[in-house]
Amino acid sequence: MAATSRGTSPVPPDVRPRLTVLSGPSGVGKSTVVAHMRKVHPEVWLSVSATTRRPRPGERNGVHYFFVDNDEFDKLIANGELLEWAEFAGNRYGTPRRAVLERLEAGEPVLLEIDLQGARLVRQSMSDARLIFLAPPSWDELVRRLTGRGTEAPEVIERRLAAAKVELAAESEFDTTLVNTSVEDVARELLALMLQTSARRESSD
């Protein structure tokens, strides 16, 4: 693919990309892995979700999330602007539809970092999406990471760990599992899967 205003695509010209979904329990390292991948490959496009959650220190509107209030989120749903949305640990999160479809139509690989419920909805509506589960090396390590991040109050951590048990039990619904032991290794594997996904679709057409 030729260079675009968003940068040079890592996708070879003879393959067509499709949607990749990355899910996994809170604290497993999804944001860290994606941030590392984008540092190495800034041209990889990540959908920016809308959320009713409050920003954490350092999070920027339009970069990490579109931070909206409940009324604005209601309007996004009512206007059909979300490809999918879900409630997670007391807040709502949704994927803006238009940007995702535009990127896919332009032939760019698209990455969504969303929860289990969202992954299931994407599987229903876009059957050729590839679903990747990011798993922790162990339960204790997940607890350590989530607690060590220091961004949530203890009761919020408890809610997220309860959700994590449900998410870990659903691992078999995903096409691929990556265990987040090394951020660098997982980021490399994730990018390879995104590109392999494209090649697989091309050859199966």
Ligand SMILES: Nc1nc2c(ncn2[C@@H]2O[C@H](COP(=O)(O)OP(=O)(O)O)[C@@H](O)[C@H]2O)c(=O)[nH]1
């Ligand atoms: N369904 C859905 N889930 C999302 C979306 N954006 C983020 N999430 C998920 O919502 C959950 C909570 O996200 P967040 O509050 O940022 O916490 P973190 O994942 O622990 O950093 C995570 O599982 C995210 O992957 C979205 O657009 N749709």
Ligand SMILES: Nc1ncnc2c1ncn2[C@@H]1O[C@H](COP(=O)(O)OP(=O)(O)O)[C@@H](O)[C@H]1O
């Ligand atoms: N492979 C890893 N080894 C050790 N710590 C990690 C690893 N990946 C992420 N972390 C740390 O775990 C915490 C949670 O990571 P984060 O990316 O915020 O998770 P998520 O986006 O899945 O909620 C962060 O403090 C991060 O630095």
